[in-house]
Amino acid sequence: MNLTLKIWRQSGPTSDGAMHTYQLADVSPDMSFLEMLDVLNEQLNEKGEEPIAFDSDCREGICGQCGLMINGDAHGPEVTTTCQLHMRSFTDGETITIEPWRSDAFPVLRDLVVDRGAFDRIIQAGGFVSVNTGSAPEAHSVPVPKDDADRAFNVATCIGCGACVAACPNGSASLFMGAKVTHLGLLPQGQPERDERVVNMVAQHDHEGFGGCTNIGACTAACPKEIPLDVISQLNKDLRTAIKHGH
Amino acid sequence: MSTQLKTPTLVKGARASRTTIALKLGMALSGFVFLGFVLAHMYGNLKAFAGHDAFNEYAEHLREIGEPMLPHEGLLWILRVGLIGSLVVHVYCAVVLWRRAARARTTKYVMKKQTGATRASLMMRWGGVTILLFLVWHLLNFTIGKVNVQGGATNDPYNLLVDTFDVWWSTAIYIVAMLALGAHLHHGIWSAAQTLGWTGTAAKRQRAKTVGFVIALIVSVGFSLVPLAVLAGIITK
Numbered sequence: 001m002n003l004t005l006k007i008w009r010q011s012g013p014t015s016d017g018a019m020h021t022y023q024l025a026d027v028s029p030d031m032s033f034l035e036m037l038d039v040l041n042e043q044l045n046e047k048g049e050e051p052i053a054f055d056s057d058c059r060e061g062i063c064g065q066c067g068l069m070i071n072g073d074a075h076g077p078e079v080t081t082t083c084q085l086h087m088r089s090f091t092d093g094e095t096i097t098i099e100p101w102r103s104d105a106f107p108v109l110r111d112l113v114v115d116r117g118a119f120d121r122i123i124q125a126g127g128f129v130s131v132n133t134g135s136a137p138e139a140h141s142v143p144v145p146k147d148d149a150d151r152a153f154n155v156a157t158c159i160g161c162g163a164c165v166a167a168c169p170n171g172s173a174s175l176f177m178g179a180k181v182t183h184l185g186l187l188p189q190g191q192p193e194r195d196e197r198v199v200n201m202v203a204q205h206d207h208e209g210f211g212g213c214t215n216i217g218a219c220t221a222a223c224p225k226e227i228p229l230d231v232i233s234q235l236n237k238d239l240r241t242a243i244k245h246g247h
Numbered sequence: 248m249s250t251q252l253k254t255p256t257l258v259k260g261a262r263a264s265r266t267t268i269a270l271k272l273g274m275a276l277s278g279f280v281f282l283g284f285v286l287a288h289m290y291g292n293l294k295a296f297a298g299h300d301a302f303n304e305y306a307e308h309l310r311e312i313g314e315p316m317l318p319h320e321g322l323l324w325i326l327r328v329g330l331i332g333s334l335v336v337h338v339y340c341a342v343v344l345w346r347r348a349a350r351a352r353t354t355k356y357v358m359k360k361q362t363g364a365t366r367a368s369l370m371m372r373w374g375g376v377t378i379l380l381f382l383v384w385h386l387l388n389f390t391i392g393k394v395n396v397q398g399g400a401t402n403d404p405y406n407l408l409v410d411t412f413d414v415w416w417s418t419a420i421y422i423v424a425m426l427a428l429g430a431h432l433h434h435g436i437w438s439a440a441q442t443l444g445w446t447g448t449a450a451k452r453q454r455a456k457t458v459g460f461v462i463a464l465i466v467s468v469g470f471s472l473v474p475l476a477v478l479a480g481i482i483t484k
Contacts, residue, residue: 006357008357019357069356069358069359071358071360072356072358072359072360072362073360073362097357097358099356099357099358102352102354102355102356103351103352104350104351104352104353104354105351117255118255121255121257124257125257125258125261167362167363169348169361169364169369170344170347170348170351171348171351171352172267172348172351198263199261199262199263199266200258200261202261202263202266202267202268203258203261203262203265203266204257204258204261205267206265206266206267206347207256207258208255209350209351210351211267211344211347211348211350211351211352212267212268212270212271212344212347212348213267213268213271214344214348214368214371214438215368215434215437215438215441215442216361216363216364216365216368216369217363217364217365217368218361218362218363218364219363220363221362221363221364222362222363228449229441229446229452230446230447230448230449230452232441233441233444233445233446233447233451233452234444234447235268236268236271236272236441236442236443236444237443237444237445237447238444239263239266239268239269240268240272240443240444242263243263243264243269243272247262247263
């Protein structure tokens with residue numbers, strides 16, 4: 001495959017960036033999207049140019065590090081992470097536009113790399129359960145209904161990649177927060193801190209500069225883990241309950 | 248772009264009532280007040296099909312509800328105060344959330360698809376502005392100003408209605424407004440249900456979306472029937 005790549009280049013957090021165009025020949029359809037960028041970077045290295053910076057780690061779709069806006073879709077045209085996207089999803093001769101996540105809460109550090117520390121701070125604000133450390137308790141000592149356990153597990157698959165924010169026309173992180181609040185709220189261990197959790201997480205979310213949700217649904221369409229919109233309803237319900245409890 | 252990176256801080260003393268979700272709750276609850284209003288208003292409008300006297304009697308009766316316990320137009324003013332209050336809440340929350348959304352992405356994408364979004368969901372803000380502008384004209388037309396676009400009398404509600412919708416461009420304004428209202432309700436009703444936390448499963452979400460679509464259709468068609476019937480000569484003086 002021969003491709004024309006339009007890629008955002010930016011040398012540092014405070015410098016101005018611009019789209020640059022690159023030609024890449026002989027791309028195998030079996031390459032992953034990131035391997036295709038690796039090939040481009042090798043060629044740039046050989047020419048003595050600065051390679052394109054992008055995030056990646058596990059390259060098996062479970063770590064949440066990679067994430068690019070590809071032709072206007074977060075993680076590209078398939079429902080998966082950028083590392084699990086393959087070049088067979090594109091056509092020979094295609095022009096591919098590659099941009100970093102655009103959110104003022106995720107500042108661009110360099111080229112396609114953004115700082116998602118805002119997500120860490122939302123988790124720090126309330127996305128946890130406080131438990132005594134030491135020897136693990138007997139797993140069956142706290143019963144959890146099967147449906148709740150399944151649902152908690154399904155939404156716990158959120159890898160915090162930020163595609164929901166990147167896709168949202170409002171730049172909201174509600175799907176991310178909803179996944180965490182639903183996951184912990186379904187389990188007995190999540191109950192003692194339930195009200196504080198939702199209030200602190202949403203307040204931190206707002207403080208970071210994410211937008212408010214208008215239930216458009218672009219987030220769930222972009223989510224590589226297919227987190228459903230239900231979790232935003234649960235998030236809203238938990239916040240409403242917290243208001244009722246005087247938080 | 249190219250601004251100095253902020254030093255991140257953690258929020259202290261968070262209050263639920265100060266969050267974006269509290270604003271969304273304000274949108275949802277005030278929106279439901281408007282939904283109740285438009286359904287009642289549409290019912291009243293359809294009285295036009297019952298003829299001159301039935302329509303005008305209905306209009307007069309609205310002013311007499313609760314008499315003599317309430318003064319003339321008493322209940323009407325209670326409802327109006329509730330509606331004005333809801334309008335203030337709805338517009339205030341919308342403006343704050345709109346500004347937040349604009350600040351959340353100051354550098355736009357070169358290329359962005361709206362995968363997974365319905366057209367109605369993307370039209371909420373400008374559609375809302377359209378409805379607000381229409382509301383100003385509508386109140387000037389029938390309530391505050393009583394403007395007869397044909398220059399005739401304005402003291403008879405039924406005749407003012409017929410005079411208004413006999414003019415094609417006047418009817419066109421109302422039809423465009425009802426399309427905007429229909430789109431607004433189509434997304435707004437299910438979105439409000441979601442904001443209130445009523446759509447915690449895929450089945451409930453689908454039900455809320457269906458209810459939203461059906462009510463939006465009923466309201467936009469129901470309101471459009473009277474102007475179109477006047478223009479078609481079905482409703483006459």
